[in-house]
Amino acid sequence: MKNLFAATLIAVATATTALVSAPVIAAEKPTVALSNAFLGNAWRRSMITAFEEAATKAEADGLIASFQVSNAPGENSATEQIAQLKALLLDEPDILLVNPASPTALNPTLQQACDMGIVVAVFDSSTDLECVHIVTNSFGDWARLSTQAVIDGIGGKGNVIIARGVQGSPPEIEMYGVQTELLKANPDVKVVGEFFTFCDSAKAQEALLGTIASLPEVDGVIGCGEGLGAVQAFQTAGRDVPVVAFAPSGRALKFWGEGNGAPGSVAVMSDPGQGVAALFTAINIHNGQDVPRITIFPPVVVSDEARDQWIAAVGDDEIASWQWTQELVDAQLKANIDGTVADAALPPVPVR
Amino acid sequence: MIKVRNHAIPPWTWSFLAAVVVLVLTYIVSGRGGSQTITLAFTVAPYLVLVGLGQMLVMSAGPGNIDVSVAKVFSLGGLIAIAVGDVTGSWILGLGAAVGAGFAMASISVIAILYVRIPPIVATLATSLIASAISLTLAKGFQGSPDPMLKGFLNWAPLGIPAFAIMVLLFTLLVSVFLKRTIWGSQMLAVGQARRAAEYAGVNAKKTMVFVYLTCGVLAALAGALRASFSAPNVELGNDYLLDSIAVVVIGGTLMTGGRAVPAGVWGGALFFILLDGLLNLIGWSYAGQNVLKGFLVLAVLFLASGAPILGQRASPDPAKDEDVAEPEVKPLS
Amino acid sequence: MSTATLDQTRLSLPKGLARRVLPGFLTLIAMMLILLVCGTIQPRIWSQNGLTLIMSPIVALAIASMAQMVMMSIGDIDLGIGFFVGMITTIVATLLRDTPILGLLALAGSVLAYALLGALVQLRSVPSLIATLGASFVWLGMGLFVLPVPGGMAPDWLFKYAFWKPPLSIPAPLVTMVVATAVTWFVTRRTGLGVRFRSLGSNPVALVRSGGSLVITRMLAYAVVGVLGVLAGITLTAEIGGGDVNAVPGYTLTTVAAVILGGGMFTGGRAVAWGTLAGAITLGLLTVLLTLLSLSPNLQPAVQGFIVIAVLAGRLVVERMTR
Known part of the structure; x- marks a missing residue:
């Protein structure tokens, strides 16, 4: 009995994988879904703002086919995010970016996403799940x-x-x-x-x-x-x-x-622009590039000297973020592979 | 109403006693602090007291009455006050706008409770969701900082006595007098004790409900506006104030089943909570240990401060249950 | 037209039954509507996989709502159930996996703690709301002691459950929810114990006169709440694959809303297992609906609030019409 179920499970899993991975092989533009656990604080809001800006631009530039941002209701609740993720999985996006409510609670759900052939990148957190790529600050x-x-x-x-x-x-x-x-x-x-x-x-x-x-x-x-x-x-x-x-x-x-x-x-x-960094990293993975499972990006540091420049660029209730572009991310990824993260060039202070 | 009480000890004694015990422990642990510990506790307490007073009025209006929207209305009040204050340049207009927002949010609760007949806990939960949506929308691209003058006043403590705390103390006194000495006050508590009986006696229970919920909403928003002026507005600013406001009201001796409001006890409860947090931080207990201790302390205060004598039988079932008997909707037991 | 026929069926029912069943029935309709809207936007829902996907996060909520329902049937409210369920996940993901006997003892101890809480509420006339609120700090602290960082691992048999696919393409979460609801329904409506719970809520004087003990009845009711809380925690562990005391603090208010949607009352005396199930699924599906609609994230909470008000307002309208 159990074997039968396992067999069906595997059959279903492979069927869906085949279904999803077909367009991947054709290297079509990916569809992107971002799952965010909650929107209750300035950091998460800045992260979403930065992501929406960058993703809109990436869509216009033809890097991605479409994107969807989803914020789970509630106060950083893992179960709400699980429900949200499962609804997103029904859409079968090519890339799933996750800013998780909990480092472990989403694992079974993310495993399901991996089984469906989706490129999953978790950012601003860590996870033990082997199939997931992690983009994070140190x-x-x-x-x-x-x-x-x-x-x-x-x-x-x-x-x-x-x-x-x-x-x-x-x-x-x-x-x-x-x-x-x-x-x-x-x-x-x-x-x-x-x-x-x-x-x-x-x-x-x-x-x-x-x-x-x-x-x-x-x-x-x-x-x-x-x-x-x-x-x-x-x-x-x-x-x-x-x-x-x-x-x-x-x-x-x-x-x-x-x-x-x-x-x-x-x-x-930590940089609210991580969502953007994760987006470009995941696009590279989707396009077949070899990317380390964990990639490290720099946190935002504001020193005495650069302070006034940053004040002009950041809203009162906003957290300063690096404005990642594809070139900057590529450079950072290369630094990660070469092990020279500490020396990699930081993005310029944004100007608004 | 208050005279029915059968102890000689006023119901707020326990909360103040608990606060004093914690204070003494703080002195013993740190070996320093002096009067400043008290000054600072009185600087932080008024915000919680304002929310607590509103919550107390709601709770004393009868069983099942509770406002779970205070946290989100608190944050909303803060954001609106600072935003309006920044645009108009007047902190008075800012506070006025916050009061208006609190009134509007509470109106949603009132309509849902009285006209859609949704139980208060769910009605105010819905209000809380709506308030949180407005706050989130406001917070996007938010600009504005607290007015320096108002901030200065909230920090002002001549001779170690925070001026703002004195104002809130006076307000508490006013609420106390209102409840004890005015017809409105006694009618309110009468509704809390037995709504049906009060209605037969000619009290307009609906009016009471409208009054307590609107007051609670306005106080929560105003407290939020002041708290935001004290530090900075924030969508999450009010989050801790929901559970804390309920806890300080009950620890203060107000009956959850309605009909007994103890404004002084709200101060006792608030000071107890604030001093306790300070003490636990000072000891450097792990967060886990802090929570376990806090929980047991709340239960212990409840154990001591509750209405029933420690030994012996429970005299009669709650007033709440009495009212159920009066309610015609109760179906026969099968 | 349909309302007219509805009127007649309602009128032919005894009034008490109509009052008890109607709210849950309307919530059931709301649930179906939400499911239909979700299914229209995303037709992939209509499969065993699809339904399993969207239903599985709701299982723990449904069982926790059953616990809240039992609590409310005796006229009490539990403001600590969210952290209690969270604490149970930490026990299940550590003790129960590594040393099953110790784990079982810990779970039994949790149920006992609930019963003692019931005794405190009864003997010292402490309001349940504040007693459970105080207890919630204890659950949170205990959960952090067991597992300071989210983690641990669900026992293997739980993983097997998570991948269970029942025959006839019935979604597994539905089976679990229906079984849990049926058992709760049976206990609260078909046993002497259930009668005593409800009379404790609606008419404690009658309970005493009929020879029942208030203390023992309340302790038993709290113990049942504890058992259901443990079950909710176990199913939640299956869903999140490990333990996390902070996984579901939101359950505290959501479960109350689910019971109210299902037709429960704060004043006690009503046990509405099936209605509560409909209420819990409705609230759980809201997240799915909001995700599929891809509304402006800032408005999501407001939409949630309005839907709850709308469902309850709809009930009021129908109640008026059936009078």
Whole structure:
């Protein structure tokens, strides 16, 4: 009985694969579907905006046949995204780009997509699933850049708070590992507090207001983009403002530009343009190019000097993103294959 | 209404007691803090108190009444206030626009509850979805920053006493007087205790419902507008305020079954929650441990603060159940 | 025309039955409509594979809604079911896979915890809403202890279930949902236990006079909720292939909406298993519908809200007409 079912399953799977892969062999322009888990925060909105711009252009340029963006309802719910993905699978797109709600929960569904012969690329996350390509930022680099900046900003010694990201998410764990490693290398920097702020400015503000009075002098806040709320909390409490890591949103950059945040602060975040990078990467895979399973793209870093240039290009409630083009992605992919990611040229600061 | 109470201890005692215990623990753990811990708690608490007061009015209007849209209306109020304030250059107009938005959102709930006769939890859930759609649309290409003057006021704490907290305290007092001393207030609680009986006594229950939901919506939007002015507007700004507002109201001693509103308890509950979060962060417990402890503490406060005596039989079934008996729609038991 | 015939059939039914069945029936029609619209946009739905695809994410929601239905039939509301189901997935994906006996004990312990929660609610007259809300923090914390990061692996037998294709091209998710609903229906409407649950919701005084214990009845009801929550967690593990305590916090409110759509009431006394199933499928299919319509993403929540209001408003209109 069981074998019979398995046989039917395989038969069905191969049938659908054959059906779908026929046009692939003919190297027709692919149809693209983007599945996004939710739209509730500025990062995801910036990601979608960047993607829609780039995909519209790619469609006009004849790189893709059509594209569809789908945001699951609810608050970053894995089950809603599974339902959404399954509805998308019925459309049998050639390329499926996924910004997942959970690093593992979508695996059975994504496996089904792979079985149907769809090119699946997951971005802004990771997954163990072998058949899926991963396009992501190096969260380790993000943590290294922002932590090192804060440590340098406080002159290599003093008290710091660690504001941690989304509890239980793989990026957070990777970043925390890098942070603790860097702190070990700087024994003069003392950690006086450690909270989960979910990289969210308002949450960081509340967490800090609740504890600040019980903390000694704080020179720096090591975190992942909650600088705005952290600085505001210190201002409310009438304390000296620490060195922080801002999010590269228009609002935070302006706030920073107005002289808030101790000198040496920085703005770093993973790039909302990853969706675009994933699009061009997946097009290359679809066209038969050999691409490593995991490709790393650089996070967005805004330094003191480039800040004003970025402010002009980013809306208040938007996160700065790299504007990837096919050439830039190709260069980045080559750097990934050659192992020279660290030296690869960054895209130019966008101009609006 | 309030006199029916059979204890000598006022119902808000437990929440304040819990807050004080947490405060003392905070001092013991950190060995520092002084009065600033309290000052900062009072800086953050008013927003939650405003939402909580609205939620309290809704909950005390009878069993099943709850507003689950406060979180999204809160965020919407914040976005609208900042956007309008930025365009017009006046934070007063901004706050006015937020109040208007809260009123409009609550009107949807009211129409759905009274005229489409949808149960409040589902009606306000639908409102919450609509508010969230508007917020998302607004957030796209959003421009604007909080007014510096209003922000300055919200941060202003002469002699360590936050001025805004004093305003909200006065407002709480006003609500308290309204509930205890005015006919409207007593009618509202009468509806909460036994809607049918109140209606026979000539109280317009519909009017009460309209009043409590509109007030709740307006307060949530206003709190959101102020909270956004305090830091920055954000689609997710209100997310934590739904569960927290319900929790602080009940911990404060308001009966979920309606008919007893305890405005002072909302302050106690809010301070307890805020201080507890601070303490848990301070101890550096894992997030998992924090949640387990928070859950058990809420259950423990409930265990102590609930109406029934700790030992002995439950005197009579809930008022809620009494009302069910009065409801003609209850089918015979098969 | 059709409404006229509907009128007659309704009038010939006893009023109580009509009131109980009608809402769920209308939701069933809404569900069919949504399915038809989805099927028109995307005809590939009309196959065993297609139906399995769109139905399988709904199974856990349907069973969790059954749990909420039992809760609401005794006049309580569960605001912790979302994290409870999430916590169960973490247990299933770790303990139950590696050390089945320990896993089973943990699952039994979860059910026991629910029963104790029921005792707290009854003995201390604590409102269920806030007690379950408090408990939800505990479930979240426990889930994080078991599995701090989403992961783990569903037991093999669950994977086999996930790939199960019943004969006669019946979609497997439908089988699971119908069986779960039938069992819940039987327990709540055809057993003495179900009668006691419902009288606890509608008329606790009568329950005491007839010799029933309020505490034991409430504990049993909560235990049934716990068992259904565990089942929902197991089916969810099959769907997500592992454990994740944060997988479904949204279930808390969605399940309440499903019960209301199915004809349940907050005041207790009503057990509407089949209606709840229709409600859960309707809400689950909304995601599919919204995806297929490819609406502006910002408007999606509003459309969801309006559809819920519309279904309930439609019920009001029909109720008025049948009076």
